[in-house]
Amino acid sequence: MNLPPETFTTERLYARRARVEDAPASFQxxxxxxxxxxxxxxxxxxxxxxxxxxxxxxxxxxDSGKGPFTWTLLLRNTDDVVGSIGFxxxxxxxxxxxxLTKKLWGQGLVAEALGWLVDWxxxxxxxxxxxAFCDAENPASARVMEKAGMVREGILRRxxxxxxxxxxxxxxxxxxKTK
Numbered sequence: 001m002n003l004p005p006e007t008f009t010t011e012r013l014y015a016r017r018a019r020v021e022d023a024p025a026s027f028q029x030x031x032x033x034x035x036x037x038x039x040x041x042x043x044x045x046x047x048x049x050x051x052x053x054x055x056x057x058x059x060x061x062x063d064s065g066k067g068p069f070t071w072t073l074l075l076r077n078t079d080d081v082v083g084s085i086g087f088x089x090x091x092x093x094x095x096x097x098x099x100l101t102k103k104l105w106g107q108g109l110v111a112e113a114l115g116w117l118v119d120w121x122x123x124x125x126x127x128x129x130x131x132a133f134c135d136a137e138n139p140a141s142a143r144v145m146e147k148a149g150m151v152r153e154g155i156l157r158r159x160x161x162x163x164x165x166x167x168x169x170x171x172x173x174x175x176x177k178t179k
Contacts, residue, residue: 001089001124004069008120010112015071017062018084022072023052025081029101034164036102039135043163058086073100073113085113087121087130094121096132098144105140111147118148122179131176135162138173145175 006017027048030036037044045051058070070086083100096117098110118130134141136155146152153176158169 001126003065004117004120008071008113008116009076010116012076013082013109013113014074014076015085015113015117016074018055018058018070018072018086020052020055020059022081023048023055025079026055026072026084027051029081030083030099033102036099038164039138039141039162040099040164041160041162071113071117073109083110085110085117087117089121089127092126093129093131094118094127096130098132108147111144114144114148118150118177122177129176129178131174133160133172133174135160136171136173142173142175148177150175150177 008015027045031045031051034044045054058068061068062070066089068086068088070084072081073083073085074081082104083098085096085098087094087096096114098114100110114132121127121130130150132145132150133156134145142152153174156172156174159172161167161169
């Protein structure tokens, strides 16, 4: 697979490869917010340093050429960090994840970025399936996937844990776009 572009733009967003220096702004915008991280695979960060460590790992993963590949999302023509998006390629598939600051929920911003990234990924000859999942109690996230061109495939029973909710595996909605 070709390395993904280090930057891309949509109508309202500018996405650039994540970097360690994004930690303070990302912490402020979304990564420390318990409501934003409620359905994610990680708890809200309590310190900027732990987020910086995570971003160091993302930089190293990109540099390896294998991923995951992660971008920081900014409002276009600003320096305002508003979220993050990324994907992990494996065996002809690409798994996507995303997060957005609460103040911008419901405006279609993540669907813009996800749609662009799904299309780029599926244009790669060796990727045949782009997919993502979300907690079954988070239908707004499923709608993001659908607005980005993915099709709801069903429910994955007892698939994913949300550590902010508890240790039990939870049902998830899975959506995908294939070629």
